[in-house]
Amino acid sequence: MHDLISAIVKKLQLELSTAVTASEQAHDSATHSENIAANKYDTLAVEAAYLAHGQSMRIAELKQSIALYQNFQRPTFNAHATIQTGALVCIEDDEGQQRRFLIGPAAGGLSIDGEQGLIQVVTPTAPLGQALMGKRVDDEVDWEINQRKESSIIVAIE
Structure with a gap:
């Protein structure tokens, strides 16, 4: 079971790495000089900022999930056990x-x-x-x- 928890952490860390890269790209796009609004209808920079914010929220969620699994103490189960977290x-x-x-x-x-x-x-x-x-x-x-x-x-x- 330890291998399963390790595999989950590894997969979450891979997702975190991808999210960090996407966040950096969205941030760069939101602050790039070519994306400064030419008029009030030009929303490219605003859209990129929303995307960057969403990515930062996803990063925080992934970090929290990784920490939960790294600190998770899985209970032991026997033939008469009831299902609970960790089963x-x-x-x-x-x-x-x-x-x-x-x-x-x-x-x-x-x-x-x-x-x-x-x-x-x-x-x-x-x-x-x-x-x-x-x-x-x-x-x-x-x-x-x-x-x-x-x-x-x-x-x-x-």
Whole structure:
């Protein structure tokens, strides 16, 4: 499991590096002399400033996510455990398709290729995360995504 957390941190750090580069480019564009407004309808510099601000917010979010994972103390789980933050959960739908999710403290939607296949990070506040919290192996879990109801059985908690 330590390898999974390390892979998440590594992926977040890569996203952070990309966001920093994009932020620098947006800042340069917003302050470049060629982008000074020629008239009140010329908004290129204003748009670039908004983009730079958005990138700086994304950078702060990524730094916070990285810190959360670097300091995360994952609980241990046994066969009778209930799902909580830190659980690696395997669910199976009616057609026998299995999916794996890490209930993480941040970075929901992030996907990692693990030893046992694709693992998607879900936060406790996401619809699936809310549906999973407190459940046990063999419990049925129902949630709605994009106005479509989904149902699965919890087959494993690690």
